[in-house]
Amino acid sequence: MIAIPLDKVRNIQKAYQSEIDMQRQNALDELNVLNSEKHTVVDKEYLEFVISKFENQNDNILLWDLNRIKEEINKIDFKNVPTEIKNGKTRKTGIKDKIIKCLGYTKLRSSFYPNYFNDIGIKACVYCNSQLTIVANKKHAKFEVDHFYSKSDYPFLSISLCNLYPACASCNGTKSSKKIEFELYTDDISKTKKSDYKFKLTSNSKAKYLVTRDRNNIEVEFEEPDYKSNEFAKFNDVFHVEGIYKTQNDLVEELLIKSQIYNESYLNILKSSFYKLNLNPEVFKRIIIGNYTEDIDIHKRPMSKITMDIARELGLID
Template structure:
């Protein structure tokens, strides 16, 4: 849960410049082809909005950082994914996004890039474990090949046109990715704030008397690790621990804390003779 220097990521992106530009042009070609396929007026308007974002080769949407993304989402001409009303078998109405959302995701080839591009890209950045829990790998294996698991800071359900924007991608394990879904969290993975790349805002500490209880009982189940996170001013953000159950994950690793206790005793001066 430590941020990555923005400049470092930019340097890595420069080494993949041709591939990233090719992803943009491929997406643009597929999106443009989709435009003439009998869309509703709302779907056509939204698709034209998305195409416009991919047309600017001097401002590649794949390279937008979160600041730029936020600026784009706050523009007066921003358009949300169209919705439609459907009725279930009990006659109850519900609202869903139109099929244009999934069609755009297909054009952008997010699923394909999980196997062909993201593994090498994020490996070069130095990310191998989930950026949320740091306890699981980000590679998901299946019968055919491995896929890189990534979460979207701005969900691909609400913002499908950002599904392959690189700074919107947070490498995550399948568990954390599923837990977060479209929930909002206050964690900026990429930053120019050097202090955030050196020290995390999220901390672990031993519960009061936890070490003493262990030394008396030698029972690792008495070890309690507490997770501390910042207090968020905005109520739109979910608590990290509520979303990812961080304390629960690390309670399964008490044997590592026990090992540290034992080593601290061995190397303590009072034990050296």
């Protein structure tokens, strides 16, 4: 729900430079092995197009930002995934899945992405912020990522790092190929300091709860920006954000109760105690509300966005 500075991402990528270079080379080796097999003319033409994108070690496709990716897609000589007609229906040929397998996307979800995105500071779904981005099975945990440009339409971008948006399984499946206007990695610093999305209590919600002490009277609204084009779907329409957070009334209730307990004099006593412990003021705020308190930290923990927004509204934090 907030953009991350591209400079920060670049610095993390530099720390992983040797691994990222190896991923490109491994993908290229596997693609060349695949190319040595028999293919239809259109499949082979597309495969060789993909190979050409991985050949330049000085222009690693894994490090392309979204602007560069858009430029490549808009080029005149860009090639789409081949299609075939089977049982009267048009579908993409099997070369798409073979390419994704060659790139090692599935293995990277458990071997590389958890550490890489953890270092960037992303642990929670960048869309709903209600769940972690880890999906566990019997063998191990895998990192769940959404592809800004779908791997079905653009299989060669399936491991390009700026095309990967960490998401929970629910949001990833719900979004599918829908278009949303959300830039996760940006050079625009203003977009990295304050989120364009906001949770707030509905009118009279606080008063109703304080009178009745019935959490069913707590209602939260989700506000999102006006998008430039009708081609983009709204967050709430795609990810059902308000529906998700209707189940979190107990979290909001706790903040309402805290706002009654932690009056100014009590907060000053607590601050004084924390000062003696030589703790960072931000840690104090975090302990008070039970989560992160700054927009730039939204991705670090689930429920941080709604917690900080309602806490601000109730005067628990600045």
